[in-house]
Amino acid sequence: MRLHLLALLAKEPAHGYELKQALEQTFGSAYPSPNIGQIYVTLGRLEKDGLVRAVDVEQSNRPNKKVYYLTTKGREILTVWVDEPTEGPRVRDEFFMKLVLAPLTGIADRMALISRQRRHYLGLMSDLNDLLARTEPDDRVAILLIEGAMLHLQADLDWLERCQEDLA
């Protein structure tokens, strides 16, 4: 969550609760409901690392609140994060390792492994179908996220079929 908070602070200084609201507004239901305690812990660590600075703001008849600013160092880290290419999800595949190594163990035949995995993926797809049906059309970030997950699953299934043709 560190870099997400830095990105929000790059727009304007904010206190913890405002950051929670900003996450909710930006991501809709795509963000796994940000927990306020977790936000404060993360802000504390960012402060310790010198990426943000906290300023106490006095409030009449309430305890002071801390407003957080991005430091120059914080902005540098954020820029590096945004600028560098992001690792794709398919760089490591546990199932593929199982599939290749399975015959050595004598436990399972590849056809059975592939079939079970295919049904598992379709179960996930089914969840995503339900999720898409339940998501409000104006929750656009969430809809894009779901569509992305669906396309990844489709690719996984197509690849499973290739494995079946060549290995099973």
Place this chain on the structure above:
Amino acid sequence: MSVIRTVNLVKIYSGGAVPVPAVRGVDLRVEAGEFVAVMGPSGSGKSTLVHMLGGLDARTSGEIWLDEKRVDTLSESAWALLRRKKIGFVFQFFNLVANMTVADNVELPALLAGAAPKDARERREHLLGALNLADRADSAPGQLSGGEQQRVALARALANQPSVLLADEPTGNLDSRNTRDVLRLLSDVHKEGQTIVMVTHDARVAGLADRLVSLFDGEIVDDGRITRRRTGTAGEVIDLR
């Protein structure tokens, strides 16, 4: 009650130089209201299997039962009659009647099956509306895109509320928006109790099914339920890291 049952169903194409065994001993049972997805690599016999179930291709040996009646022994004309009444078929390469309008293509099967003209029209209007095709009703199939023709074919197959909908890659030509309409319609008719057997490579469509049958080299290599597990918001279901 089983809507479909096959016993050791075999299809060997023997027209060419060497006989091609396309389906090799399939035992399949589909219960009323079930949605079964059929998947498998190209050439594994998926089209051949559903064509046999719809009487569009003669079996080489084995039995086919539809609504507890043996049908593999029927004559071609008896099959034609049965199809009108009980089977909706969507082909991998849609077969629409070229010189009839979209509306008539969809209405005709219901009329042939003996539906009242008013009911047939209402059903047609409902289906074309659900598939976002209402404004194409008076077009000829040739004036439609591949995806539009595919949806008309689906509407036609559902027109007479068949005992079973047999579909071979019904979303092959659709973009994501149109696929969503098709998904919603399939999901709705399935909820209303429509039995469906559907060949598909599209994981979104297969994800609607209750059960997956995997074919490989003309044989069923896997047959089991698709289990759903996770609920929650997008952010909870999909890991953003």
